[in-house]
Amino acid sequence: MKQPEVQHPNRRACNATAFRTLPTAATALDGGGGAVAGDGAPLKPLSVFFSPAVYVLCCLLSAAAGFRFSRLLFLLLFSPAPPSSTLHLHRHHLHLLRQPPAAVLPSPPPPELPPPPPTAAASSRVVAGRHGIRVRPLPHPDPAEVARAHEILSRVQQEQRLQYGVKESRPILVVTPTYARTFQALHLTGLAHSLMLVPHPLTWLVVEAGGVSNETSALLARSRLPVIHLAFNEKMPVLWNDRHRFEARMRLHALGRVIRERRLDGIVVFADDSNIHSMELFDEIQKVEWVGALSVGILAHPAAPQTTSRRQERETEKNSPLPIQGPACNSSGQLIGWHTFDSLPSAKKAATTVGDGMTVVPTKLEWAGFVMNSRLLWKEAEGKPDWVRDLEEVGTSGEEVQSPLDMLKDASSVEPIGNCGKKVLLWWLRAEARYDSKFPARWVIDPPLEIVVPAKRTPWPEAPPDLPFKQMANDKSLGEKRVSKKGRSSRSKRSSRSKKKREPHADTRVSDLQEK
Amino acid sequence: MGSGTWILALLVLHSVFDGIYGLEQEVNHRTERISGSAGDVLEDDPVGRLKVFVYELPSKYNKKILHKDPRCLNHMFAAEIYMHRFLLSSPVRTLNPEEADWFYAPVYTTCDLTPNGLPLPFKSPRMMRSAIELISTNWPFWNRTEGADHFFVVPHDFGACFHYQEEKAIDRGILQLLKRATLVQTFGQRNHVCLKDGSITIPPYAPPQKMQTHLIPPDTPRSIFVYFRGLFYDVGNDPEGGYYARGARASVWENFKNNPLFDISTDHPTTYYEDMQRAVFCLCPLGWAPWSPRLVEAVVFGCIPVVIADDIVLPFADAIPWEEIGVFVAEEDVPKLDTILTSIPIEVILRKQRLLANPSMKQAMLFPQPAQPGDAFHQILNGLARKLPHNEGVYLKPGQKILNWTAGPVGDLKPW
Numbered sequence: 001m002k003q004p005e006v007q008h009p010n011r012r013a014c015n016a017t018a019f020r021t022l023p024t025a026a027t028a029l030d031g032g033g034g035a036v037a038g039d040g041a042p043l044k045p046l047s048v049f050f051s052p053a054v055y056v057l058c059c060l061l062s063a064a065a066g067f068r069f070s071r072l073l074f075l076l077l078f079s080p081a082p083p084s085s086t087l088h089l090h091r092h093h094l095h096l097l098r099q100p101p102a103a104v105l106p107s108p109p110p111p112e113l114p115p116p117p118p119t120a121a122a123s124s125r126v127v128a129g130r131h132g133i134r135v136r137p138l139p140h141p142d143p144a145e146v147a148r149a150h151e152i153l154s155r156v157q158q159e160q161r162l163q164y165g166v167k168e169s170r171p172i173l174v175v176t177p178t179y180a181r182t183f184q185a186l187h188l189t190g191l192a193h194s195l196m197l198v199p200h201p202l203t204w205l206v207v208e209a210g211g212v213s214n215e216t217s218a219l220l221a222r223s224r225l226p227v228i229h230l231a232f233n234e235k236m237p238v239l240w241n242d243r244h245r246f247e248a249r250m251r252l253h254a255l256g257r258v259i260r261e262r263r264l265d266g267i268v269v270f271a272d273d274s275n276i277h278s279m280e281l282f283d284e285i286q287k288v289e290w291v292g293a294l295s296v297g298i299l300a301h302p303a304a305p306q307t308t309s310r311r312q313e314r315e316t317e318k319n320s321p322l323p324i325q326g327p328a329c330n331s332s333g334q335l336i337g338w339h340t341f342d343s344l345p346s347a348k349k350a351a352t353t354v355g356d357g358m359t360v361v362p363t364k365l366e367w368a369g370f371v372m373n374s375r376l377l378w379k380e381a382e383g384k385p386d387w388v389r390d391l392e393e394v395g396t397s398g399e400e401v402q403s404p405l406d407m408l409k410d411a412s413s414v415e416p417i418g419n420c421g422k423k424v425l426l427w428w429l430r431a432e433a434r435y436d437s438k439f440p441a442r443w444v445i446d447p448p449l450e451i452v453v454p455a456k457r458t459p460w461p462e463a464p465p466d467l468p469f470k471q472m473a474n475d476k477s478l479g480e481k482r483v484s485k486k487g488r489s490s491r492s493k494r495s496s497r498s499k500k501k502r503e504p505h506a507d508t509r510v511s512d513l514q515e516k
Numbered sequence: 517m518g519s520g521t522w523i524l525a526l527l528v529l530h531s532v533f534d535g536i537y538g539l540e541q542e543v544n545h546r547t548e549r550i551s552g553s554a555g556d557v558l559e560d561d562p563v564g565r566l567k568v569f570v571y572e573l574p575s576k577y578n579k580k581i582l583h584k585d586p587r588c589l590n591h592m593f594a595a596e597i598y599m600h601r602f603l604l605s606s607p608v609r610t611l612n613p614e615e616a617d618w619f620y621a622p623v624y625t626t627c628d629l630t631p632n633g634l635p636l637p638f639k640s641p642r643m644m645r646s647a648i649e650l651i652s653t654n655w656p657f658w659n660r661t662e663g664a665d666h667f668f669v670v671p672h673d674f675g676a677c678f679h680y681q682e683e684k685a686i687d688r689g690i691l692q693l694l695k696r697a698t699l700v701q702t703f704g705q706r707n708h709v710c711l712k713d714g715s716i717t718i719p720p721y722a723p724p725q726k727m728q729t730h731l732i733p734p735d736t737p738r739s740i741f742v743y744f745r746g747l748f749y750d751v752g753n754d755p756e757g758g759y760y761a762r763g764a765r766a767s768v769w770e771n772f773k774n775n776p777l778f779d780i781s782t783d784h785p786t787t788y789y790e791d792m793q794r795a796v797f798c799l800c801p802l803g804w805a806p807w808s809p810r811l812v813e814a815v816v817f818g819c820i821p822v823v824i825a826d827d828i829v830l831p832f833a834d835a836i837p838w839e840e841i842g843v844f845v846a847e848e849d850v851p852k853l854d855t856i857l858t859s860i861p862i863e864v865i866l867r868k869q870r871l872l873a874n875p876s877m878k879q880a881m882l883f884p885q886p887a888q889p890g891d892a893f894h895q896i897l898n899g900l901a902r903k904l905p906h907n908e909g910v911y912l913k914p915g916q917k918i919l920n921w922t923a924g925p926v927g928d929l930k931p932w
Contacts (some may be wrong), residue, residue, distance in 0.1 A: 126705065126826045128682040131763040135770045136851035141777065145858040149741050149777050155862050156796055156869070157737040163546050164735035 169200035171266035177250035179209040179236045182433040187273040192223035198282045207250040209236040270367040281425035294418045295326030296369040297427040327416035340364040355434035370404040547874040554834040558876045562897035569616035581627045592720040593626040596669040602893045619666040623647045637678040642932035663697040664910040673805040675701035677710040692923040704829025716899040719831040722812040724884045730789035741777040743795035767850040792817040812881045
């Protein structure tokens with residue numbers, strides 16, 4: 001029948017009209033009256049009240065309308081003429097949602113009871129009872145407001161730092177030995193980002209083995225930090241043991257050439273480019289007076305996991321928690337010794353050459369775990385303690401400087417920081433590609449590669465969508481129109497390139513990737 | 517001449533005001549003094565300003581009830597028990613009722629707990645009535661004033677209306693016999709039947725030691741913008757929504773559940789207190805009743821309370837200028853909550869944080885044992901002291917009777 005279908009979408013209208021059209025019971029279910037919602041129809045008891053037809057009609061209505069609607073309906077119809085006090089105090093304010101078509105949640109239909117008499121105590125706007133749930137049509141956050149919220153957060157945090165944090169920021173001098181190699185961009189960018197977040201004045205001393213190169217300069221310039229780029233005109237050795245000693249010499253070079261000569265003031269931090277630093281480190285070191293020691297977590301892991309057997313992996317995971325180097329304190333917070341890295345158990349599995357795929361292990365005490373006041377390095381500084389050797393004497397006559405402790409006569413005056421070494425403030429990591437691996441200069445391939453070698457297996461689907469690479473390839477026409485094969489060529493270029501990286505014995509491709 | 521002297525006077529005044537303003541600007545302390553409409557009264561000492569006489573009621577009204585269920589000492593209605601203990605050993609207590617300004621009858625009406633820990637208020641009117649009958653027959657002081665110089669602590673959901681459902685509480689109204697007494701209650705809503713003029717609103721009880729053990733270093737940066745943990749829909753009692761919290765909590769959820777600035781959920785994390793200390797704003801929306809312990813927690817942890825409860829009366833409203841400390845959002849403005857909060861000027865936010873950092877503010881919200889100066893017990897006494905001296909209407913003429921001892925539902929008249 002047509003009537004029920006008409007009735008269904010116009011359910012609200014039907015209910016509202018129903019009691020009005022009840023006297024004319026025959027034509028009751030006229031769903032035509034659309035906007036009767038909110039119409040305050042009078043509640044006069046109807047004289048046709050108790051006719052059985054009406055009764056049957058009401059039953060049918062209840063069945064159709066459901067419990068809640070029918071209860072409301074009967075409440076309106078059959079409530080006694082002088083309303084009881086309970087009804088009076090409950091004015092069911094059913095607030096319509098702002099834009100009904102876009103309403104997220106349904107709210108019950110809003111017929112309004114007559115307003116309560118003024119003698120009731122409810123003279124406030126707030127009434128008990130059922131309310132609608134207000135939802136705005138587009139609950140998405142406004143980006144301008146999100147930006148303002150972040151401004152508020154950063155201002156609040158700045159205020160917190162002013163009130164509770166470090167009162168006066170002492171400048172920081174970061175000493176980093178580096179050299180141009182495949183993973184340099186990865187490590188140096190990470191370190192640059194960390195240093196950019198430091199809220200204290202900072203000078204970055206970068207010592208580069210093999211002389212100043214454009215690679216490094218480009219990376220440093222992007223950081224927009226005050227950088228002193230020093231050249232160290234010897235090539236970085238290939239064996240790890242030699243490399244540790246070499247880096248120590250580079251650091252001493254920076255300390256002597258720059259800090260001592262120019263009498264730079266601040267706290268010296270030895271930040272190796274592949275290490276990971278937490279921001280709390282830079283707040284914690286402000287407390288150091290002369291020489292401080294902190295805990296370094298050692299992330300010594302096999303460089304190429306598939307070479308070690310499964311059993312070995314499980315063993316190492318079970319037995320060893322993260323090794324930590326740093327100061328050891330007694331219960332009253334005084335320095336009594338050092339936690340060092342024991343390299344004997346992993347000696348056989350340790351890496352010897354850079355990039356040979358074995359675990360890289362650190363020295364007994366890494367430089368990164370020490371910070372010092374730059375005044376210790378000056379020729380003359382007031383208040384300089386006497387348990388520090390003069391920098392000129394250190395490292396001369398064949399002496400091997402393994403850690404900053406060799407620069408001190410007496411290691412017991414070192415201050416442990418980071419809650420007496422209990423808090424790990426930085427993590428040591430060495431992850432390098434093979435020492436002879438090549439990479440494109442500044443990681444830009446210009447002009448795009450010409451030789452196409454079809455790949456045997458491509459992990460990508462046959463027809464990728466318009467990739468920006470493809471568009472770039474379209475723009476730079478190389479004089480060879482390969483319109484139909486362009487998709488496959490770009491894919492194969494990528495796959496062949498990545499394959500070539502791993503096998504250094506590759507053929508002609510390698511020559512194209514030489515550093516320019 | 518005339519205009520010249522006027523200009524000179526204006527310049528002098530201008531420089532004077534500038535000087536004062538400049539002085540205020542220089543004082544960039546971590547906190548700020550708090551003074552409400554009654555003045556700078558948070559640190560007043562009530563000792564010497566009033567005397568309270570504590571009735572010795574039989575233990576069936578207090579000790580026995582507590583003995584039956586010791587959980588009453590830890591829930592949010594525990595203020596009635598701790599207030600009794602505080603008064604027993606306080607210097608404002610007097611054993612001579614003739615010199616007392618205020619009289620206190622210790623009746624633990626909120627200690628009849630369900631197995632889940634929620635108090636049942638059904639016997640509370642009878643209990644209170646029985647206690648009042650006892651004091652009116654054994655001592656002459658009740659009949660002298662018909663309770664106008666007596667005060668009672670009624671920390672339940674809707675105060676002395678003694679019901680947890682708002683509609684039924686409004687129906688009952690305040691217990692007839694307490695019509696003239698001063699009520700110390702947690703519930704406060706303007707123009708509501710269950711808040712009578714002259715009541716003292718107090719914070720709900722929150723365990724001070726537990727909050728102390730969860731403090732984190734104050735330099736931990738506040739990185740959460742808005743924080744809330746709790747129910748949005750009470751599926752047990754109001755499955756469709758719309759009754760619980762007048763739909764305000766459901767509205768918060770529906771509008772902001774996907775907003776990254778709002779860290780809101782129904783979780784029960786163990787780091788709840790720590791998280792509040794990492795948040796800038798903490799939502800304190802109404803639930804079944806407008807008040808909640810969240811306000812106390814927000815104040816103690818320095819998180820700006822965002823109160824979403826129309827017409828609410830906050831604790832010690834005459835001593836603490838809540839409009840300057842918290843943010844008030846009307847229930848109908850909840851969909852615009854993010855706009856409202858992000859458009860607050862940053863200096864206002866920093867000022868609110870400074871006010872919250874004031875230790876006397878935090879102390880005023882707590883009920884420590886043993887009592888400490890400036891805590892909520894002392895604020896209650898200060899509030900009572902501010903109502904002294906009693907006006908003439910308090911003392912009845914001989915033979916005058918105002919209270920109707922037989923009014924109220926029939927069930928309340930049964931003896932307890």
